[in-house]
Amino acid sequence: MPVIEEILVANSVGLLVLIVSMLSRVEIKREKHLGVRIFDAMVWITFFALIAETLTFLLDGKPGKFIHFLQYLTNAYLFMASTAVGLLWVLFVDIRIFRSNIRIKKWLQILVIPVTAIVVLLILDFFGLGIIFSVDAQNVYVRGKLVILSYVFLFCCFIITLILAILAVKRNGHIRFFPVHYFVIPALLGTIAQGLFYGLSIGWLCTSVALLFVQLHLANQNAYEDELSGLYNRKYFGWMVEKFTGSLRNRFIGAIMIDIDRFKSINDEFGHSVGDDVIRSIGWILSNVSTANTIAFRVGGDEFIVLHIDGNEADIEQVSVEINEQIAEFNKTFEKPYLLSVSMGVSTCHTNNTSLDFFFHQLDQLMYEEKAQRDTKNGNCPENIK
Known part of the structure; x- marks a missing residue:
C-alpha cells in the first residue's frame, strides 16, 4: 500500500x-x-x-x-x-x-x-x-x-x-x-x-x-548557439572546422556561404527590430532545409554558412535550390515590409585535398561575386524593400 x-x-x-x-x-x-x-x-x-x-x-x-x-x-x-x-x-x-x-x-x-x-x-x-x-x-x-x-x-x-x-x-x-x-x-x-x-x-x-x-x-x-536565428553560431562553426582537420578528415564537404541582400537598408528603413525579424526568418528557412547531413550556422551579422557532409556536388546544389524556393515561398506567404533575398556562394571540397582556410575564402569570394552581379543587374536599387 x-x-x-x-x-x-x-x-x-x-x-x-x-x-x-x-x-x-x-x-x-x-x-x-x-x-x-x-x-x-x-x-x-x-x-x-x-x-x-x-x-x-x-x-x-x-x-x-x-x-x-x-x-x-x-x-x-x-x-x-x-x-x-x-x-x-x-x-x-x-x-x-x-x-x-x-x-x-x-x-x-x-x-x-x-x-x-x-x-x-x-x-x-x-x-x-x-x-x-x-x-x-x-x-x-x-x-x-x-x-x-x-x-x-x-x-x-x-x-x-x-x-x-x-x-x-x-x-x-x-x-x-x-x-x-x-x-x-x-x-x-x-x-x-x-x-x-x-x-x-x-x-x-x-x-x-x-x-x-x-x-x-x-x-x-x-554558448554555441545563436539566440536570434536559432542556428549554431560562429564558435560552433570553428569547432566543426577543427573536427574536419582532425577526427573527421577524409570527408567530402559541400558548403554554401549566404549573405542577406540589402540588410543595412532594411535596418535603416524599418529599424533594428525588423532587422532582427529578418535574421529570425532566415534561421527558420535554413531550419526547413536542414537534413541529417546538413548543418546551418550564423557566422556574422547577416552572414550564414550551410555545411553538407558526405554528399556530392548535386546534393549541395539541391540545398541551394531549396533555400531559394523556401525564400520565394516565404515572400508569398508572409506579409512583411520587406522581401527576403540572399546572395550565395556554393562550392565543394575533400578535406584531404584542400586547405579549409582556402576553401572558405574561395566560398566567400563566390558569394560576393554573386552579390555584385545582383547589384549590377538591379542598378543598386533596394529590391527587397516593398
Missing part, C-alpha cells in the same frame, strides 16, 4: 525542482524558438502531473460520485501526460540535433498514431472498460490489462532518442554538447520502478530531476 506521507514528500520535491528550474529560466531572456517551447511544454506537463498524482493518492478509496469522476480525470491526465512527454522528448531531441522543422513534421505524422490510440483507450475507460485503468466502486484505482501500452510507448520514445543521438555522432559528430542520456536514464529508471511497484511515487520526481539535468547542460550548449 502506498504511504501518503512519502508520496507527498516525493512530489513536493519534484515540484520544488521544477519551480527552481522555471525561475532560473525566467532570468534568462532567450528567443522562444521551437526547441525552447517544446521544453517549456514538458516542464509544465510534468508540473501538473506531480499535482495530479498527489491528488490520485489522496482521493484513492474516498467515497462519492464526484470523487469517482476526479479519480478518473486525474489518472487519465497522468497517462496522457506521460505519453505527451515521450512524444515531446522525441521532438525536442530531434530539433536540438538536426535543427530541422521538416523532420519535426515527419515525426508528428508517425507518433500521432500511437498517441491517438492511447487517448482513445483512455476515453473508453471513462465508460468502465478498464483497458488502461479503471476506478472501482470503492473509488480505488486499478490498473487495466493493457496498461503496458503506455509504458511501451514511453520506452520506445526513449530508445528512439538514444538511437538518434548515436547515429548523429557517427555521421557528423556534431552533437557534442547535447546530453540525451541525462534525461533518459533517470526518467527511465523512475518509470520502471513505479511501473513495477505500485505506490512507489518516484516516476514524475525522476522526470523533474531529468529535466533539470537537461536544462543545466543546455546552459553550456547555449
Whole structure:
C-alpha cells in the first residue's frame, strides 16, 4: 500500500525542482524558438502531473460520485501526460540535433498514431472498460490489462532518442554538447520502478530531476548557439572546422556561404527590430532545409554558412535550390515590409585535398561575386524593400 506521507514528500520535491528550474529560466531572456517551447511544454506537463498524482493518492478509496469522476480525470491526465512527454522528448531531441522543422513534421505524422490510440483507450475507460485503468466502486484505482501500452510507448520514445543521438555522432559528430542520456536514464529508471511497484511515487520526481539535468547542460550548449536565428553560431562553426582537420578528415564537404541582400537598408528603413525579424526568418528557412547531413550556422551579422557532409556536388546544389524556393515561398506567404533575398556562394571540397582556410575564402569570394552581379543587374536599387 502506498504511504501518503512519502508520496507527498516525493512530489513536493519534484515540484520544488521544477519551480527552481522555471525561475532560473525566467532570468534568462532567450528567443522562444521551437526547441525552447517544446521544453517549456514538458516542464509544465510534468508540473501538473506531480499535482495530479498527489491528488490520485489522496482521493484513492474516498467515497462519492464526484470523487469517482476526479479519480478518473486525474489518472487519465497522468497517462496522457506521460505519453505527451515521450512524444515531446522525441521532438525536442530531434530539433536540438538536426535543427530541422521538416523532420519535426515527419515525426508528428508517425507518433500521432500511437498517441491517438492511447487517448482513445483512455476515453473508453471513462465508460468502465478498464483497458488502461479503471476506478472501482470503492473509488480505488486499478490498473487495466493493457496498461503496458503506455509504458511501451514511453520506452520506445526513449530508445528512439538514444538511437538518434548515436547515429548523429557517427555521421557528423556534431552533437557534442547535447546530453540525451541525462534525461533518459533517470526518467527511465523512475518509470520502471513505479511501473513495477505500485505506490512507489518516484516516476514524475525522476522526470523533474531529468529535466533539470537537461536544462543545466543546455546552459553550456547555449554558448554555441545563436539566440536570434536559432542556428549554431560562429564558435560552433570553428569547432566543426577543427573536427574536419582532425577526427573527421577524409570527408567530402559541400558548403554554401549566404549573405542577406540589402540588410543595412532594411535596418535603416524599418529599424533594428525588423532587422532582427529578418535574421529570425532566415534561421527558420535554413531550419526547413536542414537534413541529417546538413548543418546551418550564423557566422556574422547577416552572414550564414550551410555545411553538407558526405554528399556530392548535386546534393549541395539541391540545398541551394531549396533555400531559394523556401525564400520565394516565404515572400508569398508572409506579409512583411520587406522581401527576403540572399546572395550565395556554393562550392565543394575533400578535406584531404584542400586547405579549409582556402576553401572558405574561395566560398566567400563566390558569394560576393554573386552579390555584385545582383547589384549590377538591379542598378543598386533596394529590391527587397516593398
